[in-house]
Amino acid sequence: xxxxxxxxxxxxxxxxxxxxxxxxxxxxxxxxxxxxxxxxxxxxxxxxxxxxxxxxxxxxxxxxxxxxxxxxxxxxxxxxxxxxxxxxxxxxxxxxxxxxxxxxxxxxxxxxxxxxxxxxxxxxxxxxxxxxxxxxxxxxxxxxxxxxxxxxxxxxxxxxxxxxxxxxxxxxxxxxx
Amino acid sequence: xxxxxxxxxxxxxxxxxxxxxxxxxxxxxxxxxxxxxxxxxxxxxxxxxxxxxxxxxxxxxxxxxxxxxxxxxxxxxxxxxxxxxxxxxx
Amino acid sequence: xxxxxxxxxxxxxxxxxxxxxxxxxxxxxxxxxxxxxxxxxxxxxxxxxxxxxxxxxxxxxxxxxxxxxxxxxxxxxxxxxxxxxxxxxxxxxxxxxxxxxxxxxxxxxxxxxxxxxxxxxxxxxxxxxxxxxxxxxxxxxxxxxxxxxxxxxxxxxxxxxxxxxxxxxxxxxxxxxxxxxxxxxxxx
Numbered sequence: 001x002x003x004x005x006x007x008x009x010x011x012x013x014x015x016x017x018x019x020x021x022x023x024x025x026x027x028x029x030x031x032x033x034x035x036x037x038x039x040x041x042x043x044x045x046x047x048x049x050x051x052x053x054x055x056x057x058x059x060x061x062x063x064x065x066x067x068x069x070x071x072x073x074x075x076x077x078x079x080x081x082x083x084x085x086x087x088x089x090x091x092x093x094x095x096x097x098x099x100x101x102x103x104x105x106x107x108x109x110x111x112x113x114x115x116x117x118x119x120x121x122x123x124x125x126x127x128x129x130x131x132x133x134x135x136x137x138x139x140x141x142x143x144x145x146x147x148x149x150x151x152x153x154x155x156x157x158x159x160x161x162x163x164x165x166x167x168x169x170x171x172x173x174x175x176x177x
Numbered sequence: 178x179x180x181x182x183x184x185x186x187x188x189x190x191x192x193x194x195x196x197x198x199x200x201x202x203x204x205x206x207x208x209x210x211x212x213x214x215x216x217x218x219x220x221x222x223x224x225x226x227x228x229x230x231x232x233x234x235x236x237x238x239x240x241x242x243x244x245x246x247x248x249x250x251x252x253x254x255x256x257x258x259x260x261x262x263x264x265x266x267x
Numbered sequence: 268x269x270x271x272x273x274x275x276x277x278x279x280x281x282x283x284x285x286x287x288x289x290x291x292x293x294x295x296x297x298x299x300x301x302x303x304x305x306x307x308x309x310x311x312x313x314x315x316x317x318x319x320x321x322x323x324x325x326x327x328x329x330x331x332x333x334x335x336x337x338x339x340x341x342x343x344x345x346x347x348x349x350x351x352x353x354x355x356x357x358x359x360x361x362x363x364x365x366x367x368x369x370x371x372x373x374x375x376x377x378x379x380x381x382x383x384x385x386x387x388x389x390x391x392x393x394x395x396x397x398x399x400x401x402x403x404x405x406x407x408x409x410x411x412x413x414x415x416x417x418x419x420x421x422x423x424x425x426x427x428x429x430x431x432x433x434x435x436x437x438x439x440x441x442x443x444x445x446x447x448x449x450x451x452x453x454x455x
Contacts (some may be wrong), residue, residue, distance in 0.1 A: 007187075007241055014205055022212065080216055090345070102344045
């Protein structure tokens with residue numbers, strides 16, 4: 001402690017311990033600040049079209065076009081340790097071969113509390129297709145609005161903001177849209 | 178060379194070292210606590226780290242330079258004994 | 268110089284051996300902690316530094332991620348995974364976009380009864396426009412064996428030092444230089 005360097009050394013060693021404690025406290029504080037948001041998912045229409053697509057481009061495969069309405073108030077999820085929300089709409093179904101599928105068909109990054117009141121009407125932004133190339137005889141699907149809270153520091157948490165009230169069946173395949 | 182060393186070294190006495198140690202420990206613990214409370218109260222993580230930055234700069238200004246306050250108790254060395262000569266009093 | 272050598276001799280062989288032992292202990296305990304974490308999290312590298320910007324604004328270069336890879340849990344959409352395709356040099360951090368749990372009936376006869384769920388995954392970087400098929404080097408799907416772990420915890424910026432050292436080699440020399448200078452102007 002006699003020279004400047006040794007004082008810097010000592011103080012910064014203790015500072016790093018304090019910083020670790022502070023970061024730990026911040027990350028733990030997000031556990032007591034969690035609240036569950038409310039939201040609704042409504043599917044307005046689904047069309048299944050047979051078409052060529054990037055994967056298996058040699059074969060024709062079914063593509064689903066889902067139109068939906070989302071309303072959700074995610075403002076309670078924003079607290080001091082929320083860097084951003086990753087919001088996504090997921091379709092969950094079992095296809096004719098017994099494969100359980102979860103497919104994200106739409107997502108959005110919410111970075112500010114002011115943008116967290118979600119009102120969205122539109123269609124899937126990601127290609128929605130089945131691993132067996134066809135939706136024929138697939139079981140009905142559940143559509144769930146999920147979120148992932150990404151903190152400034154600490155653990156990533158996941159949750160559900162809304163769900164379709166009943167399972168929605170895939171319609172028969174059309175040849176053209 | 179030795180003047181550069183004096184300038185960069187910033188030597189303080191033993192009592193000053195104890196004081197620096199105590200000040201920096203207490204100040205860091207207290208400011209960490211306050212920083213957390215400010216951030217939590219305002220729900221703004223930036224406020225936490227802004228407060229920490231200010232606290233660190235302030236602490237560095239108090240603790241790092243060899244202020245006269247930290248050099249008030251210089252070590253009193255025993256006088257040099259010369260062989261054969263009469264002991265001089267300081 | 269000679270005097271220093273003499274002082275070194277005065278310390279004796281025992282002291283030097285003790286120093287070596289201390290050094291070895293530090294290295295061994297570091298390795299032990301790393302490998303122990305690996306066993307606990309079932310991941311070959313439980314702590315990674317983000318190297319690319321494809322997950323911005325979630326993760327920036329230099330952020331540190333803590334991973335786990337629980338063998339009996341399935342991966343879900345929205346999970347952020349770190350995966351390594353054989354043949355690719357660096358692991359990639361991307362989010363799961365699709366999961367397809369291939370039915371266990373078929374597996375039971377052909378495969379050993381492992382607890383690891385058989386899943387096919389498709390991933391995408393939040394900051395990328397398209398999914399990762401181009402990155403899979405000919406594979407159609409990502410499978411469990413390619414996955415290093417899923418991101419559980421996050422610490423910003425701390426890993427940037429390692430990236431900065433790689434990006435700007437001058438920084439390394441500057442650091443070494445200042446250390447050397449400090450050693451010179453410091454009194455014993």
